[in-house]
Amino acid sequence: MKIGSTKVNGKIFLAPMADVTNLAFRMLCKKHGAALTYSEMISADAILHDNTRTDYLGLSCNEEKPFGIQLFGNSADTxxxxSSIIEEKYAPDIIDINFGCPSNVLVKYGYGSALLNSPEKIREVVSNVCRKVDTPVTVKMRVLPDIKKTLNIASIVEDAGASAITVHGRTQAQQYSGKADHEYTRNIKDELSIPVIANGDIVDGLSAKYVIDYTGCDALMIGRAAMGNPYIFSEISHFLHTGKQIRPDCTQRFEDFTEYIRLLKKYDIVKYVDLRMHAKWFTRGIRDGRHVRHAISSAKDTETIIRIMEKLFVKSY
Ligand SMILES: Cc1cc2nc3c(=O)[nH]c(=O)nc-3n(C[C@H](O)[C@H](O)[C@H](O)COP(=O)(O)O)c2cc1C
Known part of the structure; x- marks a missing residue:
């Protein structure tokens, strides 16, 4: 499929996730078949103020292509x-704008999903960005309680020049609770001509197939199910091609974790990552995982975490 001028080979994407989707993790997901990956959301204000953390967030490499950078902000001009600085500095294949983040801290200042209450501001943001850059611009939004308002925002996004839209089937008020509802995504897909990417509670091959069939969407975006489980992309692709479910065994989980550490070191980004948190995700669903998570909590350095993980996986295997 194409998103603007960007060619994307496949339809299972990795969602942008703050403190999760660093370059090493994204590369691991790519290895397992994620067709498109996004940076964590980056503050537009921070980009303008040349905040050095943005260099870590914008970091990518040739093998990652296609790769998107997601921005959040509350001013169309900013x-x-x-976007223009990002295009020049990091040359992403897609620039995504966040209209979905429900965090109270951000919403209070008019960022993320707060903008869903101001359709004309959304038009201004998207059209200003599209005018400013040659890179295809996409939007990630949540649904509103009202279908008409939801469709109105989606149409504005398309009219203003976006090349694709991702729809998370939860409202701002739901945050991450309840079940994602993909009905409005289906309505948006019926209404719009640009690619529509469905997001929310896609956790395995079955749920992926259900959402594709139900919404008719062009692609799927996987968030939390990928945390500590980059193999999810192989799993879903396999199911969509064969109808058969495969699950990562302990060897696979450990292989993925050690590859993750190798990549974190390769890109020199260990210092930016809360490895304790990431290691714990990799132990989900594994026998003795609870004890290991406890031990990891008090580990002081990367090498100790790796040793604890090694012991767990050797034992489980
Ligand atoms: C830890 C975490 C961080 C997230 N950070 C972002 C972000 O930076 N930008 C964004 O658009 N959405 C962010 N999200 C939302 C996800 O991209 C996704 O829309 C949401 O988790 C629903 O998909 P899922 O049910 O597959 O997890 C985040 C979600 C989580 C759990």
């Missing part, structure tokens, strides 16, 4: 200026 987001457009930041």
């Amino acid at each position: 987001i457009a200026k930041a």
Whole structure:
């Protein structure tokens, strides 16, 4: 499929996730078949102020292509200026704008999903960014309680020049609770001509197939199910091609974890990552996982965490 001028080979994407989707983790997901990956959300204000953390967030490499950078902000002018800097500095294949983050801290200042209450501001943001950059621009939004308002926002996004739209089937008020509802995504897909990417509670081959069939969407985006489980992309692709379920065994989980550490070191980003948290995700569903998570909590350095993980996987295997 194509998103604007960007060619994407496949339809299972990795969601942008703050403190999760660093370059090493994204490369691991790519290895397992994620067709498109996004950076964590980056503040447009921080880009303008040359905050050094943005260099870590914007970091990518040739093998990652295609790769998207996601921006959040509350001013059309700032987001457009930041997009232009991002295009020049990091050359992503897609620039995504966040209209979905429900965090109270951000919403209070008019960022993320707060913008869903101001359709005309959304038009201004998207059209300003599209005018400013040649890179295809996409949007990630949540649904609103009202279908008409949801469709209105989606149409504005398309009219303003976006090349694709991702729809998370939860409202701002739901945050991450309840079940994602893909009905509005289906309505948006019926209404719009640009690619529509469905997101929310896609956790395995069965749920992936259900959402594709139900919404008719062009692609799927996987968030939490990928945390500590980059193999999810192989699993879903396999199911969509064969109808058969495969699960990662302990050897696979350990292989993925050690590869993750290798990549973190290769890109020199260990210092930015809360490895304790990531290691714990990799132990989910594994026998003795609870004890290991406890031991990891008090580990002081990367090498100790790796040793604890080695012991777990050797034992489970
Ligand atoms: C830890 C975490 C961080 C997230 N950070 C972002 C982000 O930076 N930008 C964004 O658009 N969505 C973010 N999200 C939302 C996800 O991209 C996704 O929309 C949401 O988790 C629903 O998909 P899922 O049910 O597959 O997890 C985040 C979610 C989680 C759990």
